[in-house]
Amino acid sequence: MNVVVCVKQIPDPAEPGKLEADNTLDRSGKLILDESDSYGVEMALQLVDAAGGGEVTLVSMAPNNETSGLRTALAMGAAKAILVSDEALSGAGALDTAKVLAAAIKRAEPDLVMAATESSDGYTGTVPEQVAALLGLPSITFAKHVEISGENVDVQRQTELGYDEVEAPLPALVSVTAGVVEPRYPSFKGIMAAKSKPVDQLTLADLGIDPGTVGAAGAGQEIVAVDEAPAREAGEIVEDDGEGFAKIVAFLEDLKVI
Amino acid sequence: MALNRIWVYAEAADGKVAPIALEMLTKARELAGTVEAVYGGGDTDAVAPALGAHGATKVYATGDLQGSTPGVPVSSAIAKLIGDGDAPDLVLFGTTYEGRDVAARLSVALDKPVVTNNTDIAVDGDAVVLTEPIFGGTKLVRTRFTTPGPNIALIRPKSFAAEESGGGAPEVVTIEVPDQGTAKVKNRHVEETSGPKLDEADIVVSGGRGLGEAEKFQVIEDLAKALKGAPGASRAIVDAGWVPYSYQVGQTGKVVKPNVYIAAGISGATQHLVGMKGAKNIIAINKDAEAPIFSVADLGIVGDVHKVLPKLLEALQSR
Numbered sequence: 363m364n365v366v367v368c369v370k371q372i373p374d375p376a377e378p379g380k381l382e383a384d385n386t387l388d389r390s391g392k393l394i395l396d397e398s399d400s401y402g403v404e405m406a407l408q409l410v411d412a413a414g415g416g417e418v419t420l421v422s423m424a425p426n427n428e429t430s431g432l433r434t435a436l437a438m439g440a441a442k443a444i445l446v447s448d449e450a451l452s453g454a455g456a457l458d459t460a461k462v463l464a465a466a467i468k469r470a471e472p473d474l475v476m477a478a479t480e481s482s483d484g485y486t487g488t489v490p491e492q493v494a495a496l497l498g499l500p501s502i503t504f505a506k507h508v509e510i511s512g513e514n515v516d517v518q519r520q521t522e523l524g525y526d527e528v529e530a531p532l533p534a535l536v537s538v539t540a541g542v543v544e545p546r547y548p549s550f551k552g553i554m555a556a557k558s559k560p561v562d563q564l565t566l567a568d569l570g571i572d573p574g575t576v577g578a579a580g581a582g583q584e585i586v587a588v589d590e591a592p593a594r595e596a597g598e599i600v601e602d603d604g605e606g607f608a609k610i611v612a613f614l615e616d617l618k619v620i
Numbered sequence: 621m622a623l624n625r626i627w628v629y630a631e632a633a634d635g636k637v638a639p640i641a642l643e644m645l646t647k648a649r650e651l652a653g654t655v656e657a658v659y660g661g662g663d664t665d666a667v668a669p670a671l672g673a674h675g676a677t678k679v680y681a682t683g684d685l686q687g688s689t690p691g692v693p694v695s696s697a698i699a700k701l702i703g704d705g706d707a708p709d710l711v712l713f714g715t716t717y718e719g720r721d722v723a724a725r726l727s728v729a730l731d732k733p734v735v736t737n738n739t740d741i742a743v744d745g746d747a748v749v750l751t752e753p754i755f756g757g758t759k760l761v762r763t764r765f766t767t768p769g770p771n772i773a774l775i776r777p778k779s780f781a782a783e784e785s786g787g788g789a790p791e792v793v794t795i796e797v798p799d800q801g802t803a804k805v806k807n808r809h810v811e812e813t814s815g816p817k818l819d820e821a822d823i824v825v826s827g828g829r830g831l832g833e834a835e836k837f838q839v840i841e842d843l844a845k846a847l848k849g850a851p852g853a854s855r856a857i858v859d860a861g862w863v864p865y866s867y868q869v870g871q872t873g874k875v876v877k878p879n880v881y882i883a884a885g886i887s888g889a890t891q892h893l894v895g896m897k898g899a900k901n902i903i904a905i906n907k908d909a910e911a912p913i914f915s916v917a918d919l920g921i922v923g924d925v926h927k928v929l930p931k932l933l934e935a936l937q938s939r
């Protein structure tokens with residue numbers, strides 16, 4: 363079984379986010395593997411293992427031919443990667459991203475496509491479903507458990523009230539939540555092996571996509587302003603001296619909720 | 621200038637319309653002359669009155685989805701309606717499990733962008749301007765569509781208060797579903813809960829990794845009960861399996877706006893803050909005085925949850 367995992371490479375979330383002059387997120391620094399996507403990579407590796415054959419291919423769209431995040435996922439055990447990098451993609455929206463990913467995924471002819479429910483930096487939560495629609499695949503989002511049974515993928519899908527058991531015929535797309543599996547740490551051997559694994563670097567032209575239809579040029583939306591949000595007034599912060607609980611009781615009494 | 625017409629995607633469970641649909645209908649009334657709802661389900665008679673009472677003059681209903689997840693059937697039905705020439709200026713979806721799926725598929729069908737994670741909508745001239753909070757809600761990004769409608773936007777729950785319009789029963793129109801899709805729900809599992817719902821409770825008591833271990837969550841449950849509120853959690857302890865996902869507050873969990881929110885052993889990551897910053901009163905208990913949660917707290921106790929919470933529970937229970 364062949365699985366494609368969409369992996370996003372993002373600015374380190376531990377660093378404070380910055381905006382570019384055009385108000386898009388600053389992605390000029392080093393990018394790392396979005397932790398949200400490590401779950402999809404692990405799930406894919408386990409499914410391929412369970413199927414007894416096949417491989418995991420990574421697909422990513424990122425500026426400046428960035429591969430740091432891909433190397434992390436390759437070190438976990440993915441076999442190879444497709445990276446789409448093109449200056450025309452600056453300012454790309456979710457739909458543009460999905461068009462690019464879909465074109466790249468097609469090349470790998472997967473039985474299953476995996477993604478995360480949402481990315482850590484963009485969190486639109488729409489890219490995977492858009493990719494599925496573009497590829498004409500059924501899709502199941504918010505997966506907290508994934509199994510292959512015969513020609514189908516069986517998923518426990520998170521819901522408002524619990525979970526649903528959902529089934530779709532392969533090929534299909536599944537987006538996973540954190541907690542679907544515990545991602546492995548890359549081993550030293552894995553890290554060494556990842557250095558020589560193939561990363562196919564593509565441009566929009568290679569994919570046959572007209573640059574005018576994706577990126578800022580084709581986004582269909584523009585940022586008109588970025589304003590400071592009104593700050594919350596500073597509250598009273600006290601050290602617990604054994605009576606901290608009484609402060610809370612008094613606060614609740616003042617509000618007349620007790 | 622106002623918009624002509626807005627459609628609101630209405631979700632419902634067991635015949636009860638989700639609050640987010642009523643919130644969006646209420647806001648849409650301010651922005652457009654005509655407000656209509658799209659419903660993906662068979663029990664239209666059960667949901668139509670509430671939709672009408674909140675301003676929908678018409679409900680487009682797909683009929684029973686035959687076990688399909690809503691993404692494919694509902695988006696194909698909306699796209700067909702629009703393709704046949706019946707197009708609104710704007711289609712609004714809630715940032716929910718279903719709303720995101722339908723909106724994303726509709727965007728592909730119409731080849732139009734979706735603007736996501738919005739907490740406000742305005743009409744400027746004839747352009748729709750959306751507001752998305754970023755960086756933990758410290759900045760507000762205003763985005764305008766640059767393509768002609770129908771435009772698609774995803775709205776966060778609790779962005780607007782739902783108010784009835786005094787409207788009567790809406791006209792119900794059954795719409796064609798060109799594609800039922802092949803992803804099918806085989807079984808539903810509903811977790812038992814008691815007490816008020818997390819996103820409707822007046823008081824929410826949430827616990828995080830600072831509780832140390834799963835067993836310690838009991839004190840959160842007990843406190844919530846003593847305050848007639850609902851227990852909540854950070855994602856860290858949901859992922860760790862201490863509590864079910866339905867407890868999660870934040871970006872990928874529930875947005876709550878209670879009168880009082882108590883955060884115990886929660887650091888206050890931006891993804892948690894976006895889910896609870898709207899609470900009227902916030903109380904935080906954390907042993908680290910530098911924890912970001914204190915930046916939004918009205919009352920902050922720098923201390924050990926294992927010392928503060930049991931005493932608090934005892935004081936509340938002895939009242």
Ligand SMILES: Cc1cc2nc3c(=O)[nH]c(=O)nc-3n(C[C@H](O)[C@H](O)[C@H](O)COP(=O)(O)OP(=O)(O)OC[C@H]3O[C@@H](n4cnc5c(N)ncnc54)[C@H](O)[C@@H]3O)c2cc1C
Nearest residue numbers: 828829830854855856870871872873885886887892907925
């Ligand atoms: C895409 C994405 C979506 C996310 N969505 C969500 C979401 O919806 N909701 C959410 O909550 N998170 C979400 N997160 C995760 C978020 O970034 C944080 O990792 C998470 O909120 C941390 O949970 P926590 O505060 O319980 O744990 P930690 O950050 O580990 O904080 C534990 C806190 O407990 C304190 N503490 C430790 N011991 C004690 C003690 N004895 N007494 C008192 N205090 C103590 C520590 O000082 C610390 O501040 C998301 C992340 C991503 C990338």
Ligand SMILES: Nc1ncnc2c1ncn2[C@@H]1O[C@H](COP(=O)(O)O)[C@@H](O)[C@H]1O
Nearest residue numbers: 369423477478480481485486487488489
């Ligand atoms: N640029 C990208 N490259 C690869 N995968 C992506 C990219 N953008 C989004 N995805 C995938 O889609 C998921 C959801 O992203 P988003 O819609 O931005 O929340 C991510 O977690 C990835 O799995």
